[in-house]
Amino acid sequence: MRPFYFAAVRYVASALAFAVSLQPTPARAAATPHIFQRPALSRELICFGYAGDLWTVPRSGGKATRLTIGVGIETTPVFSPDGNTIAFTGQYDGNTDVFTVPAAGGVPFRVTYHPAADYAVGWTPDGKDILFRSNRDAHSRYTELYTVPAKGGIAKPLPLPMAYQGQFSPDAKAIAYSPLPPAFGFDYTNFVSWGNYRGGRASTVWVTTLPGLDSFEIPHETASDFSPVYAGGKLYFLSMRSGRSTIFKYDPVKKAVSQALPNDGPDIRTLAGEGNTLVYDRLGDIYLFDTASGASHLVPIEIDADLPEVRPHIESVAGQVEHVAISSTGLRAAIEAHGDIFTVAVKHGPTRDITNTPGVMEREPAWSPDGQSIAYFSDESGLYELFIAPQTGTSVAGAAPVKKFPLAKEPAYYFDPKWSPDSKKIVFHDNRLNIYFLDTTNGKLTTVGDKNIYGGFSNQNFDVAWSPDSKWIAYPRSMKNHLHALFLYSVDSSQSTQITSEMGESIEPAFDREGKYLYFLASTNAGATSDGLDMTSDLYDVTSNIYVATLAADSLSPVAPELDDEKTDAEAKTEARKAETEHSADTKDAKESGDEKARAGRPAGRPVRIDLEGIQSRIVALPLPQGAYETLAVGLKGSVYFLERPSPNGDRERGATLNRWTPDDRKTEKLAEHVTAFQLSANGEKMLLGLAHPGPENDMGNGGGQPSWVIVPANTPVKPGDGALSFADLKLKVVPHEEWAQMYHDVWRIERAFFYDPNFHGADTVAEERHFEPYVDSIASRADLNYVFQEMLTPFSVGHLRGNGGEIPEAKHVPGGLLGADYEIRDNRYCITRIYTGGDFNPRDKAPLAQPGLNVKTGDCILNINGQDLTASLDIQQPLEGTAGKVISLRLGSADGKNVRDLSVIPIASESALRNIDWIENNQRTVDKLSGGKLAYVYLPDTGEGGFTNFNRYYFAQTDKEGAVIDERFNAGGQVADYFVEVLDRHVESYWAPRYGVIEHTPNAAIYGPKVMIANEISGSGGDALPWLFKQAKLGPLVGKRTWGGLVGIGPIPVLMDGGHVTAPSVAFFSPKGDWDVENHGVDPDYPVEQDPKAVSEGHDPQLEKAVSLVMEQLSRHSPAEVQRPAYPNYHK
Structure with missing residues (x-):
């Protein structure tokens, strides 16, 4: 790991040994748990991973010796048969490759160079070649096994369709292997937690002879079998068939499987061996297992470790900006980065960390309109609360203390705080579908109206607006038809009133600054897209118009007919006073501090009069064409700011165009392009823009060629480089163990707040949180924290529970080249x-x-x-x-x-797309050949954009075929593919006979003949839902393997302090019959078909061939009859 910090930390594993039966919790010394991983075994040594590096220790235990060190991770060690060399996976040169190093220590030698990730797996029995896995030649989401000379050279694939891990038999005449990884996976930056997995992707152990390719599967139940190891004439492997992962053995003579080691404790994650001894790791401890006696004992390991990642250090967090808010006059911006709240000046003054709280997470800053306070959410107490700090922080002499307002007594997350114009109240919403406002003068928390009713995948919009007098809140609320209507909430009466019809999608309310009008966006074609889970929502380009409601019954609309009459004296004086107010002197730049000046004397907004009766009849559209509009705001002189995308479903990463419509001339002006977000300052004179210009880091510490964030005048087009916010001084002191502890508890809060089942599938989250907490105190790296996350979440026993990222050191990526x-x-x-x-x-x-x-x-x-x-x-x-x-x-x-x-x-840089296209088109040729040109072939890689594109491309181009093979193997999911099923289920409704040309039918774009679908064990999520829907609609048989079995879906989750992520499965599928279906089982094929290694090596695709034969059989029984035009009518008989 990185050698520029030093910390000597000593961990000792207990020497307590025990036989046969493992205890439910690991034996360890004096509550100092550690995380040793993936051990390998030779006659004399154990090699294992710790703190991202490889170490060796004698088999008897003792003081370990560091073997490797480098930026990135070194992992998966495997000893050569003579024990003198260790092959491993490393990232030394900016890529994940196979290396070797002498077991006694030395300089690592790079063996593989392919830009795809290569992982060391084993050796050939003669010690000449290294066995490794890679997806370098794969056409989809799987890996294969290869051998490569230990001295380097060309790699040769083993003739196995899919392979993840394996070991050659001692005589090299066979290989025992697992085609797929186990349900849980961990590679330091990514992890999957799925305990008690029983779905179709449960890994199995196969034995295949070489070179004959005769294969058999080790007797298998529904649980995962993996990590095969030959020892003592038996084949040992890990299995979860008895619950927790533990050691089983297969007797080739008796052809029977038996449990070799009972285990009621944590899962055993990896297994390796040498001779008659096996080595395994379990929750960070390493054990040896004697196959002859069945005895197992803990290896006592002592380490004096240089642990750079545990050292407190100063760090730039310019690349970790999560939220940005503009100050009241645009002199500064408040920024959330790495769990702290900073302020950054546009021109003058220092960057300030106004919270400076290692180990505490602060989120979502909002600057008060009077310029003096910044609100944010903090987990200081263990639950998120609303804090209000002075704009300069509390370290400045005479600064007011931070005000702290408790919110809820159970875990919850809060979003989008917005101050009232009088700087006394704040409105926000939570993950439980509530909208609140907090009165900061007395701490009273009030719920605004009824909560939203849809909390799954339905479109949600919580954009709210305060009236200028701080007496009204406009907000959208989801209706039963899945669309949003706008409501007005009276702070004085605590009553909400619906003001727009639910016959349209009304969102993004914005009051004008005089309190005369309420602007908003409304769409009348959004209904079919109200739930993004439905793939049918992708068919429609949602457009909207900008509307305005006149609040007082006797006020004219801003788009009323214009009259060029001279104004009365009273009208002229009123406009002059208005202009004077809007251009008050407090907007001038402050001096060197760049701080906002107090505006206690600023006049309060005049009372806003709203005549609720008849308000719907006072809604009109602005004279603008329909467009892909979003994010509405109203500035000075009634100017309306809005974002417009070139197309509703266009590339969102490229941002949108920021426009301004002015009521005086009723014209639209383009202010900026590639805008991802914008916010007007409270005084209306400046605006904060997020710009989508990714590129090399610039000298201001930002991540783009143009600044990522700018604050510029609100009334003129933006010029490149204007108002750039410099993030170069966004730095803080990182205290790793403090922030690791915060993230540990934050993950538990996330699961408690978002997990769909309040009982967590029976897991005792309180006990689990208490049990794993000691590990956080002693882990050696951020990757170790991911390991703890994986272990602690495993008891939830649910799909889609995974995580990734975090501040894990990585070597600078070097992109290899490929020629295709x-x-x-x-x-x-x-x-x-x-x-x-x-x-x-x-x-x-x-x-x-x-x-x-x-x-x-x-x-x-x-x-x-x-x-x-x-x-x-x-x-x-x-x-x-x-x-x-x-x-x-x-x-x-x-x-x-x-x-x-x-x-x-x-x-x-990658051949994956080329190889995928080649596989698809080869399958198409195969189907064409086997069916004599009668069948269509359509491959669906996912149920998102790729599948949608492929279906529309390949299905409708083959409507001349008599039947279809729909292939969803390796389907990565996405949405629920109702669109596919609806199209596949089309029936002839009518025929149309022209004078010339062939007879046509309605619907025209369809294949009406028999159909079959192919799925495999890697098809999952939306790839589970698709074959389930296919079978429910009785469209045809399902061929292949049982699918993954993951239909508890996920949605957006707050990011962790250091940018890491964890999911919380939040929406669960159940069938119309009332069953929790598919999850942790998958969809069963009507015709199970294995991809036999011998058949595949000979160029066959057994699953595809079976699918074709089934459709052809149906066609032979029910060949489509030629449509005959009836006799022409004669109406003169």
Whole structure:
């Protein structure tokens, strides 16, 4: 790990040994738990991972020796058969690759160079080659096993369809392997927690002979079997079939499975072995298991560790900005970053950390209109509360103390605080669908109206607006038809009144500054998109208009007919006073401090008169065309600011256009492009913009070529570089163990606040939180915290429960280059056996060697790359390292060096899209061949954008076919694909006979013949829902394997302090019959079909072939009859 801090920390594992039966909690010394992971075993040593590095210790235990050190993670050690060398996975050179290092210590040697992630798995019994897994050649979400010479060179795939981990038999005549990873997974930056998993993706152990490819599956139940290890003539593996993961063994003579080690405690995560001894890890401890006696004992490990990640240190958090709020006159912005609240001046004054609280999370700052206070949510007490701090913080002499307002007695999260114009009240909402306002003068918390009723995947909008006199709150509320209507809440009477019809989607209310009008957005075509879970919502481009409600019955609309009459003296004086008020002197820049000046004497907003009766009849649209509008605000002189996207479903990362409509001339002016967010200052003269201009970090510490955030005048178009906020001084002191403890408890709060089942599937969250807390006090790295998260969330036993990220050191990524081809060694040269062209109509997916004019063909050999001679002794990826996106030179010719020619190409960073397209189009050709051209083939990679695009592209282009094969293997989910099923279920409603041409039918875009769907164990989430819907609609049989089984969905969750994430499954599926269906089981195929290794190696796809045969059988029984036009009518008989 990073060597620039030093902390010597000593951990000792207890030497307490016990036999056969493990205790429910790990034995450890004096409450100092530790996290040792993924041990490997030789005759003399144990190698294991700790704090991101590899260590060795004698088998008897004792003081460990650090073996590796480097930025990034070193993991998955495996000893060579002679015990002298350790292969492992490392990230030294900006990529995840296989390395070796002498067991006695030395300089690591890089073995693989492919830009895809390569993970060390094992060795061949002769010790010449290393076994590793990679998805380098995969067409989808799976890995394969490869061997590569330990000294480096070309990697060779094993002839297995999918493989995650494995071990060769001692005689090298077979391999025991698991095609898939277990339900839980951990690779330091990502983790999955799914205890007691019983879905279709439960891993299995197979044994396949080499080279014969005869295969059998170890007798399997519904639980995961994984980590196969040969020892003492038996095949040992880990299994969850008895509940907790523990050791089982398979006797090849008796062909029977039995439990080798009872375990009522934490799950055993990995298993390795040497001779008759196995080594495993369980909740950070390492144990040895003697296969002969069945005895197991804890290995006592002592470490004197340099732990750089536990050291307090100063850190820039410019890249961790989560929320930004503008000050009252735009002199500063309040910023949430890494759990603290900062203020940054546009021109003058220092950056201030106004909270400066390591180990406390502060979220969502909001600056008061009087400029003197900043509100935010803090978890200082253990629950989130509303705090109000002086704008300069409390460290300034004479500063007022922070005001603290408790909110709820149970875990909850709060969002979008907005001050009232009088700076006395704050409105906000929570994850429980409530809207509140807090009176800061007395601490009274009031619920605004009735809570919203839809809390799942329905569109939610909580944008609220205060009237200028702070007496009214306008807010949208979800109605029973899933659309939002606007309501007005009276602070004085505590009554809410609906003011817009639920026949449209009304959102984004905004009062004008005089209190005469309420502007808002409304759409009349949003109904079909009200629940984003439905894929049918993707069919519609939602547009809206900007409307305005006149609040007083006797006031004219801002778009009333214009009359050019001279004004009376009274009207002229009123306008003059208004202009004077709107341009008060307090908006001038302050001096060097850049702080807001107190405006206690500022006149309060005049009382707003709202005539509720008949208000719906006083709503009119602004004279603007329909558009993809969002985020509405009203500024000085009634100017209306709004964002407009070029298309409703366009690329949101590119931002939108900020426009301003002015009522005086009723014209629209473009102010800025690529805007992701904007906010007007309280005085209306400045605006804060978030700009979507990603790029290299600039000298201001921001993450884009143009500043990410700017504060600029609100009345003129934005010029590049104006008003840039510098984040260069966003720095704070990080105290790792304090913030790790905060994040630990924050994750528990998140689950308690968002998890769909208030009983947590029976898990005792109080006991679990107490049990794992000691680990947080002694972990050695941020990756260890992810490990704790994984372990502590496992008892929830639910899908979609996972996490990622956090401040984990990583090496600077070096993008390897790929040419989009496969190779074989011929006469010591790399010769091309296949070029991936990218297929038809895929403009962004062309292999470098398939570019027009190069005329590269299979059989050509690559002799030289960028002047470096290329032979079989060198991994072809070695000279391609770091070349993605850059022009390189290639010398091609025959293997004997003749017919030489030079050409220039640009390597790509990944071939996954090319290989996926090739697989799809090969399947299409197979179906076409097997069916004699009668069947369509449609592949659906997910139930999101990719699946939607593929379905529309491939299904409707094949409506001339008599039947269809719908392939959803490896489907990654997304939405619920109701759209697919509705289209697949179309029936002929009518025929239409033209004078000339063929007879047509309605609906025209359909395939009316028999259909079949293929799914596999990796199809999940939306890929579970799709075959379930397919079967419910009785559209045809399901072929393949039982699906993943994950239909408790997830939604947005607050980010953790250091940018890490964790999910909280919050919406659960159940069937119309009232059953919790699919979750933790999957969807069963009508025709189970395995992808037999031998058949696949011979070029077959058993699942696809079975699917075709089923549809062809149906066609043979029910061949579609030719439609005959009836006799023409004669109405004159």
